[in-house]
Amino acid sequence: MLALSKRDIQNLISMGDAIDLVKTAFYELREGRAVVPLRSSVEVAPGSATLLLMPAYMPGLPALGFKAVSIFQENARRGLPTANAMVCMIDPQTGVPVALLNGAYLTALRTGAVTGASAQLMAREDARHLVVIGAGTQGVTQAAAVCSVRDIDKITVVYRREASWNSYRDTIAEDWPELSDRMSGTDDVERAVREADVVCLATTSRTPVFDDAWVKEGTHVSGVGSFTPQMQEAPSDFVARSRVILDMKEHALEEAGDLIIPLRNGVISEDHIVGELGDVVVGSVVPRENDTDVTFFKSVGNAVQDMAVANAAVLRAQEQGVGQQIDLG
Numbered sequence: 001m002l003a004l005s006k007r008d009i010q011n012l013i014s015m016g017d018a019i020d021l022v023k024t025a026f027y028e029l030r031e032g033r034a035v036v037p038l039r040s041s042v043e044v045a046p047g048s049a050t051l052l053l054m055p056a057y058m059p060g061l062p063a064l065g066f067k068a069v070s071i072f073q074e075n076a077r078r079g080l081p082t083a084n085a086m087v088c089m090i091d092p093q094t095g096v097p098v099a100l101l102n103g104a105y106l107t108a109l110r111t112g113a114v115t116g117a118s119a120q121l122m123a124r125e126d127a128r129h130l131v132v133i134g135a136g137t138q139g140v141t142q143a144a145a146v147c148s149v150r151d152i153d154k155i156t157v158v159y160r161r162e163a164s165w166n167s168y169r170d171t172i173a174e175d176w177p178e179l180s181d182r183m184s185g186t187d188d189v190e191r192a193v194r195e196a197d198v199v200c201l202a203t204t205s206r207t208p209v210f211d212d213a214w215v216k217e218g219t220h221v222s223g224v225g226s227f228t229p230q231m232q233e234a235p236s237d238f239v240a241r242s243r244v245i246l247d248m249k250e251h252a253l254e255e256a257g258d259l260i261i262p263l264r265n266g267v268i269s270e271d272h273i274v275g276e277l278g279d280v281v282v283g284s285v286v287p288r289e290n291d292t293d294v295t296f297f298k299s300v301g302n303a304v305q306d307m308a309v310a311n312a313a314v315l316r317a318q319e320q321g322v323g324q325q326i327d328l329g
Helices: 007-010 016-032 103-122 137-147 161-176 179-182 189-195 236-241 249-255 257-264 277-282 303-320
Strands: 001-005 040-045 049-058 063-072 083-090 098-101 131-134 154-158 183-186 198-201 222-223 245-246 271-278 295-298
Touching: 001 007, 001 131, 001 303, 007 098, 007 103, 007 303, 016 103, 016 137, 016 179, 016 271, 016 277, 016 303, 040 063, 049 303, 063 103, 063 303, 083 103, 083 303, 098 103, 103 137, 103 222, 103 277, 103 295, 103 303, 131 137, 131 189, 137 154, 137 161, 137 179, 137 198, 154 179, 154 189, 161 179, 161 222, 179 183, 183 189, 245 277, 249 257, 271 277
Parallel strands: 001 098, 131 154, 131 198, 154 183, 198 222, 222 295, 245 271, 245 295
Antiparallel strands: 040 049, 049 063, 063 083, 083 098
């Protein structure tokens, strides 16, 4: 079995590659050429520790595999990553496991790439100021992805703890050093959001992290942090005035508190949802009608994204002789 580390994946798949790959995954999903069961969730400690299991199969690539993700909030106090993951790729012809990948970095890469795709398709072309709310691992690749599709000259990272901001800066300096000079941190979320052209939400908050009144016309917001019905990063009144695009409607309506809560409270109806990102990729849905529209992309994560990126990484690793071979027999 082939094992690929974070550094291996970084050398094999650029952010631009990842954005193209997730757009292909959304196309396959939209065309009905992907099998993606609703993910299984194990509450280890309700509200603070969760294990997620996410399988997917895309015969068109072909790609078959699964991801296991653990999200343990208390790890922040232990000096450990709050999110850990592994991805296992399986030969679709024989069922034999062929590769094991660092899922934490792969998840961050593809999650960033999904936001990058949404910004490429939904944000104004003249967007210059990016605000990232959440100074964790996912927030790093959010910044890298948006900067790869728009000419961002100012990045503001909103943090709650100074230690998180310091860690964020260190990771940027190591993995995306070209962004360092454009970046600053703040704990003033209102001022940051009021000035933003693009906002990335990368928290697991159970209460909205900004007010609708702070969001100026024309802003694009991407929400990727919350992933349960109880979590809500975006306020309901903001969702109500936005043009809403989802990664996958079926999953979002089961898992995204950002939608479930305003739906339950009668603030919006399902008709308010404009479409899925795959619809935007093929051009059947227009996400933005003018430069004053406020757009909202909501993703709860989808294993087709992981499979598309992981499959490409494995194929390139096999061609280039990258990675380690391990024998489990």
